[in-house]
Amino acid sequence: MLQSRIGWALFFWLGLIIFLFTTGAIALFLLDGMEHSRLRQLDALQTSARLFRRELETIGLPLTSPKLDELVQLQAKESGLYITVANEDGNVLIDSRQDAARMENVLRLSEFKEAQENGFGEATSDPQLPGRPFHFIVLPLEADGKPIGFVRVGQDIEAGGLHASYHLVVGSMALGLVILTGAYFIARRFEERVVAPVQQLTRACAGVERGDYTGHVWAAAEDELGDTARQFTRMQAAIDMRVDQLTAESNRLKTVLGSMVEGVIAVDAQQRVLLANRAVRKLLAIRADDVVGRPLLELTRNRSLDDSFRAAIASDEPYRHEFEVSTTPRRILSLQANRLPGDPCPGVVMVLHDVTELRRLENMRREFVSSVSHELKTPLAAVRAYTETLQLGAVEDVENRGYFLSQIMDSADRLNDLIQDMLHLARIESREEAFDITEVPVAGVIEKCLHTQRDTAAARQIALRIHPPDEEISVLGDEEGVRTILSNLIDNAVKYTSEGGTVDVAWGEEGSHVAITVKDTGIGIPQAALERIFERFYRVDKARSREMGGTGLGLSIVKHTAQAMEGEVTVQSQVGEGSTFTVRLPRG
Incomplete structure (x- = not known):
């Protein structure tokens, strides 16, 4: 069974063409045969007519003789011919198939006119026998050399035509069956050799379009189609690779x-986004899921980025720019x-670095240098001033030189404390500080820290209160580090609490950590300063801080020491209501 439209089309047209050609040839052959048969029939009819005329002329019977009528009827019956006898005036006297008395004058017929004029007439029809084809031969009858009438001999040619037509139809049907069978097998063979490989190629191409490069293509034939199939198979393998x-x-x-971590975004010459990685989506706060093909300005809403694109695509050199984006956080x-390579330029690729922290650290470094310079300058200036005073003669002033020397010693101690705190903080940040992580009982460390502050607190009538939990709690940390954290927090709480205030220390479990809280009723911290309170040398009230004798590094040391022990420190405060510092360290 044919499986393709091409096979059916080939079968139809091939069969039709062969059938029409062969049928036409057979028809021409049959028509030629029919013409030869007609001519032979006509010759035989002429011969029969001449013989019958000779027989009539030899008998010599009058045309009106009943015997002649019987003879004509007998002759017509035996020969199957159609015989008509008419007198010289054209009146029909004898007719083998019709009533002669009812027949019209025959001299009006062309064949009789020809016989009267030329001695021979021929026709293929008779108006008195409509629709019936005949061959007619008309010859004049003579007696003693004088014309006495006419004899017409005719033969029905319908039987011969039908016989030929029947053979033509039967032969055409048989030939058509043979042709259709042959055309089917030819189409089948063509389909197997040509259409089937083409169909395989079509299916394989459809598979390539879907991403499937494993489609098999028959390539057994050593012809152009086989070469195409083998080349397609090699192409499949190359495309797959x-x-x-x-x-x-x-x-x-x-x-x-x-x-x-850097954001990368590529934009074509029409400012449509070609590529954007996750980092750039985060940096520019791009929320759209599908960014490819969308305008740059529509996605980012950033005029600086748009200006940078225009400047970069107009220049052959790399373009650098720094700008701020209004994201949260900023x-x-x-x-x-x-510029991307190509002429004309197909677009621009932009790499974005988040330098927020770097700029913050640079600002912190500048502020740190400024703060360190200021903090060192003040005690050094005091040492220099008191030293110069002593050199100018105050050393002989027994009453005041002790005061000058004590001020020099205080400034030196302050310089030493400042340097020691800076070195301690630097070691913690650089991870050079070696911590001995053990289980540290919280109660013991707090008791030691409070003991060192009791005299100072008592002098200012500040109540130091502890709120221990029901069970003993330990933290995982360095004992000296925990002591440093709590000493700084309790010391600050006492310093910034007015006379008659309280400092409460409490601790307890909080999930996998231990929360240690130092709460005071001091002056409090403004909300704007809470984010910077743990920075180096940052002071809310610089004058008051220096009067208290602090270096400005205590809270920074607390923060970095807690982080080094995998903990954290937070603060809550209201101006005039006091502050609460909470340190969370891993539970032991």
Whole structure:
């Protein structure tokens, strides 16, 4: 059974063409045979007519003789011919198939006119016998050399035509069956050799379109189609290998871009986004899921980025720019933009770095240098001033020189404390401080810290109160580090609490940590200063802080020491109502 439209079309047209050609040839052959048969029939009819005329002329019977009528009827019956006898005036005297008395004058017929004029007449029809084809031969009858009438001999040619037509129809049907059978097998063979491989190629192409490169293509034939199939198979393998390579490269590129902390965004010449990694989505707060093909300004809403694109695409050199984006939190981004290769330029690739922390650290470093310079300058200036005073003669002033020397000693102690705190903080930040992590009982450390502050607190009538839990609690940390944290917090609480105030120390379990709280009823901290309270040398009230004798590094040491022991410190405060510092350290 044919399986393709091409096979059916080939079968139809091939069968039709062969059938029409062969049928036409047979028809021409049969028509030629029919013409030869007609001519032979006509010759035989002429011969019969001449013989019958000779017989009539030899008998010599009058045309009106009943015997002649019987003879004509007998002759017509035996020969199957149609015989008509008419007198010289054209009146029909004898007719083998019709009533002669009712027949019209025959001289009006062309064949009789020809016989009267030329001695021979021929026709293929008779108006008195409509629709019936005959061959008619008309000859004049003579007696003693004088014309006495006419004899017409006719033969029905319908039987011969029907016989030929029947053979033509039967032969055509048989030939058509043979032709259709042959055309079917030819189409079948064509389908197997040509259409089937083409169908396989079509299916394989559809598979390639879907990403399937394993489609089999028959290629046994050593012809052009076989060469095409084999070349297609090689092309499939090459495409499969290229797709695997491109997929691997694309995956590597996606992995690299996805793991980059720098934001990468590529934009074409029409400012449509070609690529954007996760980092740039975060940096620019792009919320859209599908960014490819969308306008840059529509996605980012950042005029600086748009201006940077225009500057980069107009320049052959890399373009650098730093700008701020109004995200939450606000960020400072450093941008480097480069043109993509090509002429005309197909676009720009921009790399964004988040330099917010770097700029913050730079500001902190500048402030730190300024603060350190100021903190060192003050005691040094005091030492220099008192030393110069002694050099100018105050050393002989027994009454005041002790005061000058004590001021020099206090300034030196302050310088020493400042330097020691800075070194201690530096060691903690650089991880050079060696912590001996053990289980440290919280109650014992707090008791030691409170003991050192009792005299100072008593002098200012500040109540130091503890609120221990029901069970003994330990933390995982360095005992000296825990002591440093609590000493700084309790010392600050006592310093910034007015006379008659209270300082409460409490601790308890909080999940996997231990929360140690130092609460005072002191002056409090403004909300704007809470974010910076743990920075180096940051003071809310600089004058009061210096009067208290602090270095400005205590809370910074607390923060970094807690972080070094995998903990944290937080603060809550209201101006005039006091502050609450909470340290959370891993539970022991």
